[in-house]
Ligand SMILES: CSCCC(=O)C(=O)COP(=O)(O)O
């Protein structure tokens with residue numbers, strides 16, 4: 677039987693949000709806006725610092741190559757976050773969340789469980805998605821945001837660093853992800869793990885970790901509260 681975590685650390689793509697939203701909405705948005713963004717803002721210090729990490733005589737081509745390969749390169753992820761910012765600000769983008777996610781996050785936060793995000797998406801992008809989500813502004817629920825600047829998601833050391841920075845023993849942290857290799861790495865550092873196997877995303881259960889089809893399923897496995905039942909009671 678699992679113990680109740682003090683901190684729930686969640687992945688985004690395939691865990692809180694549809695893989696299709698990231699691949700078919702967010703990534704094409706950044707690709708379409710890339711040239712105009714570089715022309716307009718390429719010399720700004722923040723953007724220039726990111727571009728200094730992008731090799732090649734044709735940096736736009738390098739970035740497009742990384743995009744096509746879905747490479748989890750920190751420079752690309754930082755740039756995508758900056759490009760998405762305009763779309764989230766003017767309403768062209770809104771952060772997708774599976775409908776079961778926000779009610780559980782609210783219930784867990786209300787019960788005193790700390791919440792944090794660990795995604796390949798930049799911290800800036802994570803805040804955009806949860807701040808402009810389909811369920812409203814969820815940023816106040818989270819006490820930590822981590823991206824690949826702390827380490828790659830398939831390396832155990834990243835999870836040890838997150839635990840140290842978050843101030844919780846690894847054994848008190850539950851990591852949620854759809855990707856088996858990320859869960860393997862987290863378990864190697866002593867975190868509790870649960871694979872989100874969402875049929876809508878076509879995720880395949882790896883069999884090496886506890887698994888749930890949604891966040892209420894996670895709650896049942898790890899003694900976390902379930903959200904209050906809403907709806908009307910039919911008159912008798
Ligand atoms: C707004 S977060 C964008 C997600 C993203 O860029 C990505 O690569 C997804 O990675 P994850 O680690 O969340 O699976």
Ligand SMILES: [Mg+2]
Pocket residue numbers: 687688689690691853854855
């Ligand atoms: Mg994922």
